[in-house]
Amino acid sequence: MPSAKSPEELQALCKGLRRDIVRMIGAAKSGHPGGALSAVEILVTLYFDVMRHDPKNPAWEDRDRCILSKGHGVPVLYAVLAEAGYTPKDALNTLRKLGSPYQGHPDKRFIPALEASTGSLGQGLSIGLGMALAARLDGRDFRTYVILGDGEIQEGQVWEGAMFAAFHKVDNIVAIVDYNRIQLDGFVKDIMELEPLAAKWQGFGWHVIELDGHDIPALRSAFAEAASVKGKPSVLIAHTVKGKGVSFMENNPKFHGTAPTPAEVELALQELQ
Amino acid sequence: MALRTTFELKTGMATREAFGKALAALGREDSRIVVCDADLSKSTYTSLFAKEFPDRFFECGIAEANMVGIGAGLASAGKIAFVSSFSCFLMNKGFEQLRVAVAYPRLAAFKAVGTHSGISIGEDGPSQMSVEDLGLACSLPGFTVLSPADEVATMALVRAAAYHPAPVFIRTGRAKVPIVYQDGQSFEIGKAVELIEGSDVAILATGLMVAEAIRAQETLEAEGISARVLDIHTIKPLDREAIARAAAETGALVVAEEHLVDGGLGVRVAQVVAGTSPCVMEFVGIQDTYAESATPEQLLDKYGLLARDVAEAARKAVGRKK
């Protein structure tokens, strides 16, 4: 299991991973930087602090599971998996190229350590619930984390899962909504408003924790709080900034699905020194 | 009669873009045209319609099943509803709704348009690739299924679809594709276009494989094999007459499609051939697998969807005749 790190060390790690993300999408010349950058702290806190896992034993039955349901954000997961030692770091820049393990969306055929093949939005929560039920059946104490996009939760299947989770008292799952307020065609409020979002999850029977999704200590304590809640599922509504860390990408819908040019990569890397 | 005998294939726009342009033009002429999209309007080019006719454009968010239901309601109440997304999400997430809310009541004013079909979307990979949409759409009783080869065919067929007395699925692609047709070419839903005459083998192609078939024909001609090329732009209902004639006159068919060979154009053509003039057949398509991330060119090469592969299948078919 990766050794414990201080919040400051995790913060520094986040900066390094943001550089990896910008570099790899730049090299690929296509991909989704905005939603990868918004989820860096969430994934770093999970993989380097909260989750029980062992990069030397990716098939460990008692490992905690993390599903990136918003699969297009996968560069952040690749950066994390490589940093943790699951996959080769020097191959990150082969993202999206023929033969690369780093496929455009998470693909279990290429990286077995991925818990699910995603990319069609809306499916991760249901898959995670199945894993959480299996844990309960087998008396295992592993926990399951599902990262959802805010646009993604417009999918009806998410709410079918939400209803199921509360009804079946699935308390070994945590959903995290990366609430960066931008989807593909523009701002969430202009496409299909989600508010009042916390009330929606509460209405579906979930324990809701709202927080700043870039605040590592806040994420840590939110995950601890979720673990202590029994008899109902927990959701973190993580307020984030799409494109976080790169000024010209922040809050800019253009960088949902546009790769940075070589010049933009250079600029971004300077900002991420 | 074949249209032309020599082709100069110039790259045109993607069929999704031609769809978007045709849709905006239709919108100007007919106020009954309404459009639904699911957070992909910039990619499907329905944004062109949305910009001109914001009141008749419905952004449904990332919720394809709901979108198909809404389209069905609009089509039931006097509108001509074009419902669009990436083909994989529209057909797979919306399938149950297409079945029960559209096909079952035979909603003729419902038009589903899938973009980003096939594997030529490239780097995004299999979760966004639609390789089973023709099979799904054809399995819906009463549906008409169109698969245009280029921008000219797309423009004409989108227009024809709007007023066609049946629910329609139109399959379009992300990549820019060669222009096969001259402006003004007329298309009839259900009527294949014979692009090139030939007597040794007939290549039945659809979508971007039509251009590959034309290129293959040139190679084959140089080898002394006379190949007929047909554009099967209507997958359902098939042009049984043209297919049976091609089978009877050449005795060898090659079907080429950017789709799983299971459940696509090939099996449908085989069904016609089996019931009319049984003959040798070869199938060019994706073989029981999902593809991967790479450039469109690399994927068409790796998964055997180039002129080279069509020509090889034609040689094999001709060889098997003897």
Ligand SMILES: Cc1ncc(C[n+]2csc(CCOP(=O)(O)OP(=O)(O)O)c2C)c(N)n1
């Ligand atoms: C079912 C489905 N519909 C449409 C898409 C195309 N698509 C990819 S990303 C995206 C927007 C996602 O927005 P959000 O969930 O907010 O992600 P984030 O902002 O975190 O990147 C869309 C519509 C898809 N991948 N899956």
